[in-house]
Amino acid sequence: MRIKILIRLKSQILEPQGKVIEQALNNLGFNEFNNIRQGKLIELDLPDNLSKEEKGQKIDSACKKLLVNDIIEEYEVLG
């Protein structure tokens, strides 16, 4: 099963890359796009024979141990 992990900086942390994208989009005439923030997407396969709980535990553990810097980042799991 394909899992998506979305990792973003916490909202109170400045994210300059998003500001640059926003400015570039504004310059191209896209004025409706606001509050743009860039983050990371990690996609991976997990075996189908794991239960939903096991999957959740493994993903949380991997995020805490390697993928996510808990001090400045937060994550969301999809799929």
Place this chain on the structure above:
Amino acid sequence: MRIKILIRLKSQILEPQGKVIEQALNNLGFNEFNNIRQGKLIELDLPDNLSKEEKGQKIDSACKKLLVNDIIEEYEVLG
């Protein structure tokens, strides 16, 4: 309305960063995680008064003109 744009390299393109993550996770004992690929997440606000079609058009246009390199990347819009 908050929109998520997931941008990933096309599957036939090598994505070394994902391989590094996979190796690091394996070294930590996470052997169930396979075929890891890292991509980009762009989140933005669009005005609620736009119709679903208008939103789709604007996002597609912004992706084609700035956000996505169509030659090597593909994108998916959520929310």
